[in-house]
Amino acid sequence: FTGKREINNDLLEELEEHLITSDIGVQTSMELMRRISKKASKISGIEQLKEALKEEILSILDASSSPVEEHGTKPHVIMVLGVNGVGKTTTIGKLAARSVLEGKKVLIAAADTFRAAAIDQLRIWADRAGAEIVTHGERTDPAAVAYDGIEAAIARGTDIVLVDTAGRLHTKVNLMEELKKIKRAISKKLPDAPHEILLVLDATTGQNALSQAKLFHEAIGVTGIALTKLDGTAKGGIVISICSHMKIPLRYIGIGEKIEDLQDFDPTQFVNALF
Amino acid sequence: NLSDKLNSVFKKLKGHGKLTEKNIEEGLREVRMALLEADVHYAVVKKFINDIKQRALGQEVMASLTPGQQIIKIVNDELTKLMGSRHEDLSLSGPLPISIMLVGLQGSGKTTTAGKLSIFLKKTGRKPYLVPVDVYRPAAIDQLRKLGDQLSVPVFPSNPEMDPVRICREARIAAQKEGCDTLLLDTAGRLHIDEALMAELCRIRDEMQPSDILLVADAMTGQDAVNIAKSFDSALDIGGVILTKMDGDARGGAAISIKTITDKPIKFIGVGEKLNDLESFHPDRMSSRILG
Numbered sequence A: 001f002t003g004k005r006e007i008n009n010d011l012l013e014e015l016e017e018h019l020i021t022s023d024i025g026v027q028t029s030m031e032l033m034r035r036i037s038k039k040a041s042k043i044s045g046i047e048q049l050k051e052a053l054k055e056e057i058l059s060i061l062d063a064s065s066s067p068v069e070e071h072g073t074k075p076h077v078i079m080v081l082g083v084n085g086v087g088k089t090t091t092i093g094k095l096a097a098r099s100v101l102e103g104k105k106v107l108i109a110a111a112d113t114f115r116a117a118a119i120d121q122l123r124i125w126a127d128r129a130g131a132e133i134v135t136h137g138e139r140t141d142p143a144a145v146a147y148d149g150i151e152a153a154i155a156r157g158t159d160i161v162l163v164d165t166a167g168r169l170h171t172k173v174n175l176m177e178e179l180k181k182i183k184r185a186i187s188k189k190l191p192d193a194p195h196e197i198l199l200v201l202d203a204t205t206g207q208n209a210l211s212q213a214k215l216f217h218e219a220i221g222v223t224g225i226a227l228t229k230l231d232g233t234a235k236g237g238i239v240i241s242i243c244s245h246m247k248i249p250l251r252y253i254g255i256g257e258k259i260e261d262l263q264d265f266d267p268t269q270f271v272n273a274l275f
Numbered sequence B: 001n002l003s004d005k006l007n008s009v010f011k012k013l014k015g016h017g018k019l020t021e022k023n024i025e026e027g028l029r030e031v032r033m034a035l036l037e038a039d040v041h042y043a044v045v046k047k048f049i050n051d052i053k054q055r056a057l058g059q060e061v062m063a064s065l066t067p068g069q070q071i072i073k074i075v076n077d078e079l080t081k082l083m084g085s086r087h088e089d090l091s092l093s094g095p096l097p098i099s100i101m102l103v104g105l106q107g108s109g110k111t112t113t114a115g116k117l118s119i120f121l122k123k124t125g126r127k128p129y130l131v132p133v134d135v136y137r138p139a140a141i142d143q144l145r146k147l148g149d150q151l152s153v154p155v156f157p158s159n160p161e162m163d164p165v166r167i168c169r170e171a172r173i174a175a176q177k178e179g180c181d182t183l184l185l186d187t188a189g190r191l192h193i194d195e196a197l198m199a200e201l202c203r204i205r206d207e208m209q210p211s212d213i214l215l216v217a218d219a220m221t222g223q224d225a226v227n228i229a230k231s232f233d234s235a236l237d238i239g240g241v242i243l244t245k246m247d248g249d250a251r252g253g254a255a256i257s258i259k260t261i262t263d264k265p266i267k268f269i270g271v272g273e274k275l276n277d278l279e280s281f282h283p284d285r286m287s288s289r290i291l292g
């Protein structure tokens, strides 16, 4: 009988290790282990333990999910932001392509006027996706690009506007202020816009993703998350921690560098991939 | 922060007797949490804590330090030692023109770092030559060319139809003609599990025989850092690491994971988006950042 108990402890440590190495974070992992060890007395083996964990994680992910609001007015404006190199520009290309394939008219506003060749990069994606692009050129005012993008979209009867912004670390106050300015410019041109503020996170990022989500949310109000690079070996477990603390829905996952490599977030698939 | 937590754990122990197994356990539990929250890999933490415990056991509590401070001192010392106790330079030996190869995952900062390294090389009196080897990412070649123009550093006129190995070979000839002595090979970001693309890196390395191969890794990388480092190192035998985006608030525990797995030095850190934002790596500063 004592033997069985010992196995359980090793097993629990193994499971905790699995959670932590999935980037779920030590606090959230401990909390999850606490919840299932309450049920552990009724559980007879590792498979049941895993299923219990999956259920707990699913309940966290489901609690923070919410359907995309269809408000029917045109254009629907999506502002895309996040730290450097996470995949914002590529994700915009993918989103634009899927909307065009659904028969929508898409316009992209090239509001990253800072990074070398950011506009050239976005132009290639717009071309591949079949979307229009509005740009003012490097070192111009990003808020003005966003504003003009919305204006052009309204005039042309565009369905969807995607606003690309420069990568920025969430700790840089002046860059966060610039982001607020871009948002204000969008709202000025179209009062309910931006309708979606999409934070892009890299699945290989560890606990810092929580800090990113917190500060971007505080600054500008994030309405959805896109998690990229899930085609690697990282599990992206940090989104579980984010969902349990902040209730921001995970909308999309990026699973590669090609234009079709975007999927709607499926909590069940995600949780199964964790184990 | 960790100091406060350790001090409260050891409050009752002030200044008398040895560090016992029990109070070390409690203190190290806090250190373990701090390291995991800092993104150090689970297995790396486990081994590290065990090593610390052996060292801490039976030590006399120093008169000048609280037991909490003493544990921190031991941890700090061990971490600093682990990360390499001295600064390591770029390897620049070999017949001219030499090559420095930049490799890593998508978006880690390779292209920007290539620009930064060219400034660094110029400052040391060398003549860098930038080589765009990324034929996949839209406008990657334009990106490096624009950086080269900003810095007045020559850039090989790659085009996306060329084979990456051929680009490198022709760039070496072109660099020689321009009187440049150091090629910076900016390769495409890739997954360490992409066999074809990892093989491409090996072909580039075999062709160019680089003096240094640097893994450019993001400071905010989580537990996956061990997988990434292990794969790139076993494929290429890297010379060192550049940790980018250190100007954020990521604790950077990936540095410990990478160093433990590869035993290769972190040579530089990226501290911003501007081309001047490259600094040499200081192990002691990194340790206290990771411990929080």
Ligand SMILES: Nc1nc2c(ncn2[C@@H]2O[C@H](COP(=O)(O)OP(=O)(O)OP(=O)(O)O)[C@@H](O)[C@H]2O)c(=O)[nH]1
Pocket: A082, A083, A084, A085, A086, A087, A088, A089, A090, A091, A112, A115, A118, A165, A166, A167, A168, A228, A229, A230, A231, A232, A253, A254, A255, A256, A257, A261, B106, B107, B137, B189, B191
């Ligand atoms: N494997 C993989 N790579 C991706 C994915 N999404 C983006 N990338 C790659 O990540 C790198 C960076 O992508 P970008 O779209 O330039 O990222 P960004 O956030 O716009 O970068 P900045 O504007 O510089 O902040 C590129 O090499 C992309 O091809 C993904 O889902 N999987």
Ligand SMILES: Nc1nc2c(ncn2[C@@H]2O[C@H](COP(=O)(O)OP(=O)(O)OP(=O)(O)O)[C@@H](O)[C@H]2O)c(=O)[nH]1
Pocket: A084, A085, A115, A167, A169, B104, B105, B106, B107, B108, B109, B110, B111, B112, B113, B134, B137, B140, B187, B188, B189, B190, B244, B245, B246, B247, B269, B270, B271, B272, B273, B277
């Ligand atoms: N804040 C900060 N940003 C950085 C640093 N290094 C690079 N970046 C930014 O990170 C983003 C990605 O940099 P790139 O140089 O395009 O990265 P890459 O590794 O070449 O990307 P791929 O070629 O797509 O794999 C850009 O927005 C850079 O400006 C750094 O040290 N600090």
Ligand SMILES: [Mg+2]
Pocket: A088, A089, A090, A112, A118, A165, A166, A167
């Ligand atoms: Mg971008």
Ligand SMILES: [Mg+2]
Pocket: B110, B111, B112, B134, B140, B186, B187, B188, B189
């Ligand atoms: Mg690059």
